[in-house]
């Protein structure tokens with residue numbers, strides 16, 4: 001049985017381009033982001049992949065990425081579940097601030113800790129650990145059972161909500177997760193074993 005799970009971070013957003021902390025704010029894709037989403041769809045199609053269900057967040061940039069991928073696959077109208085459990089990590093008081101301005105104000109090191117550490121939360125926001133605690137139950141209850149039944153599942157979400165999932169799938173640790181980056185619009189193609197561990201992983205980068 002092909003237990004297929006594809007994770008893809010949304011294409012470039014307007015606030016990615018402007019270098020702003022985004023979190024639960026809701027900017028749309030840039031033109032480049034639209035291209036990245038379409039390219040992701042074409043790469044999946046070139047592999048001969050298609051899906052039985054798609055999951056995305058409650059945020060526009062992920063939803064539109066999902067729609068564009070499905071268009072490229074000729075699967076417009078596929079059953080798609082939108083849930084805020086898959087939203088980006090909430091950046092709290094940092095949301096809307098420029099990342100370079102934040103570095104100038106609080107220092108490179110502190111900003112890196114807020115962005116990439118496992119358990120340090122930005123003021124008013126979620127740490128990656130908090131994000132794992134939100135995303136993982138949703139994955140285990142809603143997504144994983146479908147994959148294990150042999151449904152082919154696409155998840156279009158966000159840098160940090162997907163880092164939370166990849167951390168679990170790839171068995172990364174609080175020490176190794178800080179160096180793990182996800183590029184916009186690059187699908188991660190996982191095949192799972194019956195016990196939900198990873199059988200294979202393919203990164204569909206250029």
Ligand SMILES: O=C(O)[C@@H](CO)OP(=O)(O)O
Pocket residue numbers: 016020021022023088091115159160
């Ligand atoms: O701003 C954000 O919400 C995220 C993703 O774009 O940024 P970072 O890579 O700094 O976690």
